[in-house]
Amino acid sequence: MTTANMGGPTGRILVVGGYGAVGATVTSTLTEWFPGRVIPGGRDAARARENGGVRVDVSDPEGFREVLDGLGDVAAVVLCVEPPDARVARTCLERGIHLVDIGATRRQLDAVAELHDPAVRSGATALLSVGVAPGLTNLLARRAHEAVGGAESLRLTVLLGSGERHGADAVRWTVQGLAEPATAGPERTFLPGFGARTAHPFPFSDQHTLRRTLRVPDVTTRLCLDSRPLTGMLFALRRAGLLRVACRPAAQRLLTGVFRRVHTGGDAFAVRADARHGDQYAAYGLTGRAQSRVTGLVAAFATRELMTGSLPAGVHHIEQLPSLDGVLGWLGSHGVTTRRLDGRTRR
Template sequence: MDVGATHRLLEEVSELHDTAAGAGATAVLSVGVAPGLTNLLARRVNDPVGGAERIDLTVLLGAGERHDSDAVRWTVAGLGEPVAARALRLPVPGFDTRTAHPFPFSDQHALRRTLGVPEVTTRLCLDSRPLTAALFALRRTGLLGGARRQRLLTGVFGRVHLGGDGFAVRADAHRGDRHATLTLTGRGQSRATGLVAAHVVRTLLTQPVPPGVHHLDQLPHLADLPDRLTGHGISPPP
């Protein structure tokens, strides 16, 4: 099981599917909140519209939650990557209407293959509106590129805690005039990642999971995982 979120690494591991299957070994990728719960919600909204033409994923994270330097560095590096999609303004239950900006989470790449959806975009915003605006304004200036600048910003952002610890994940599927949407909310994104990982480990040890390399949304045994998290400060989708 891998709780990483770097697209390039996950793609390289995915290419080992046949080798792992031939050896009777199983690997599960896209474990956590994003990727992870985003993948599961995407699958849930894909089916009601008869196979989406486009899926939009929105991730709202609490800016007050503390993360280690590696997590902050990964986020800063992601802000420095070029994007083609546009920002999207939409309501997020519990947080009013927010503007979410495209961000290179790995789920959008994996879901194009696992669900066969041609267009998938994941967008990010923080519970702090001023911090969200500042981060993505910096991205537009191009000042987030370069290793030296990213090291400096990693140190700065690691000391900034302007919000709370609430998070939300929203998935929207579109096909023609058909639209389906689901939202999951909770507190403690890091703790939620740990809970998802624990459930995946238990499933791997107790259920007949097929060999090979699979993303979380490809395993029927884990389709109800968002519902299992009820009672852990997480409100599952309806």
């Protein structure tokens, strides 16, 4: 059954995963802007209630529909956990409920992107690639792409702090990524605040999205951690094929548990985007602390834009809507510094 959304811009916002590492920031930031209209959700009924929210499970699409029916006036859903497929997104968009998805898995984002026409028909907007990577990587890539008049190649680099307490779902996603074979070689890159680092190809969704949205044929995203020994060890294990076991659910759970206990660095992170077109070259970089918090801030900003009703209906990645570039300036007041880098900083 498709029920037209009656929430409109005055409805409430359901934050699924709203008390997780990312979701807690989304919930608290949106609550400041929309007091009394933000509902955190998750599978743990007691925890959800403690946080003033509801029990909801995105792996149960029928149950998810019942939750929306029960709440009655949901105007927007923020997904701070990856559902197994696009059914939850379809339910929202067919009902005219806006959607913000912080997911980083290419297959899932591609499936949601296919819901563009139903979203246009219902007048709903879905925002994808919302967060740090994907998210801020996409925005820096677009700046660098424009600075060279249309890039032929883009190189994205993400450095994460291994001392940060990343959420279980984010660590599970990273473990899954480590199980995939490398698609390119490592590269040495200068990261603002960290110096020269060796980064390794990693299956962030941005590199696939940007080939389509910016029409750049050659895009690669690489990852390193602030701890050089940990980066070296992790990618040596991947090269040796020892992390392929993470394809199996039991091994994935075990490795996620082990990785969640490793805290040997700080919580600062950095992102860099390099664009080339012939002999034209441009690079942008940013640094901040606590990527889960910053991901939550980006998601809250995107949701506020949606709630103002100024964004076009349909499914869009963050770099496709120019007003969302404003998040980079806004994050400046939250300790995230963005700057253009010169050619000498790429080694």
